[in-house]
Amino acid sequence: GQNIDQPTEMTATEGAIVQINCTYQTSGFNGLFWYQQHAGEAPTFLSYNVLDGLEEKGRFSSFLSRSKGYSYLLLKELQMKDSASYLCAVNLDSWGKFQFGAGTQVVVTP
Amino acid sequence: ETGVTQSPTHLIKTRGQQVTLRCSSQSGHNTVSWYQQALGQGPQFIFQYYREEENGRGNFPPRFSGLQFPNYSSELNVNALELDDSALYLCASSTRQATNEKLFFGSGTQLSVL
Numbered sequence: 001g002q003n004i005d006q007p008t009e010m011t012a013t014e015g016a017i018v019q020i021n022c023t024y025q026t027s028g029f030n031g032l033f034w035y036q037q038h039a040g041e042a043p044t045f046l047s048y049n050v051l052d053g054l055e056e057k058g059r060f061s062s063f064l065s066r067s068k069g070y071s072y073l074l075l076k077e078l079q080m081k082d083s084a085s086y087l088c089a090v091n092l093d094s095w096g097k098f099q100f101g102a103g104t105q106v107v108v109t110p
Numbered sequence: 111e112t113g114v115t116q117s118p119t120h121l122i123k124t125r126g127q128q129v130t131l132r133c134s135s136q137s138g139h140n141t142v143s144w145y146q147q148a149l150g151q152g153p154q155f156i157f158q159y160y161r162e163e164e165n166g167r168g169n170f171p172p173r174f175s176g177l178q179f180p181n182y183s184s185e186l187n188v189n190a191l192e193l194d195d196s197a198l199y200l201c202a203s204s205t206r207q208a209t210n211e212k213l214f215f216g217s218g219t220q221l222s223v224l
Contacts, residue, residue, distance in 0.1 A: 033212065041217060042114075042200065042216055042218060043153070043213075043215050044215070045212040093166065095158070095160075095204075095206060095211075096158055096204050097143070097155050097158060097166050097168075098145075098153070098155060099155070100152030100153045101152050102151050103151075103152050
């Protein structure tokens with residue numbers, strides 16, 4: 001079966017750093033994606049990794065270890081607008097069939 | 111905004127009824143995927159349409175069906191609605207021009223089954 005695990009909720013203060021871990025066990029793997037979803041809105045793409053290592057995009061970075069079935073999303077210099085759910089997703093077949101985790105709700109406090 | 115539009119935004123139905131949800135993909139996108147997102151959960155893959163044919167299906171019963179039209183817009187139909195079908199239904203479009211392409215999601219249709 002397919003299994004993607006990530007913490008349910010994380011709280012951090014404005015300006016701090018938060019790391020959201022994601023572990024996966026899936027029948028296929030063609031990339032690990034991270035999406036951000038504000039309440040009542042559509043998920044929006046943040047970052048993805050196909051090969052092992054770190055990808056940096058401004059305040060957001062994502063890391064992948066395929067041998068460990070592990071990824072993390074690092075959010076730096078947290079802002080209030082970063083309060084949202086962060087979804088870890090595995091691309092199962094390269095063409096848009098994704099398996100999503102349940103999401104990690106990040107709460108940024110002043 | 112992604113350019114993917116869905117209608118209606120909210121819908122209330124009763125158990126046993128049928129529902130049709132609609133999606134217009136982003137300009138230039140020829141592939142549409144549908145996802146179901148229950149409250150507090152991640153999106154679950156329902157199926158994908160490419161060139162007007164179903165191209166991959168998740169673990170959903172046959173009463174979930176769909177169509178894709180020549181202009182790449184799409185419909186999701188659900189027959190014999192059950193209470194557990196209450197969820198946010200998301201449509202996502204992409205182009206299939208490259209592997210590992212990101213999805214562009216619409217804002218979804220919130221379906222409530224009473």
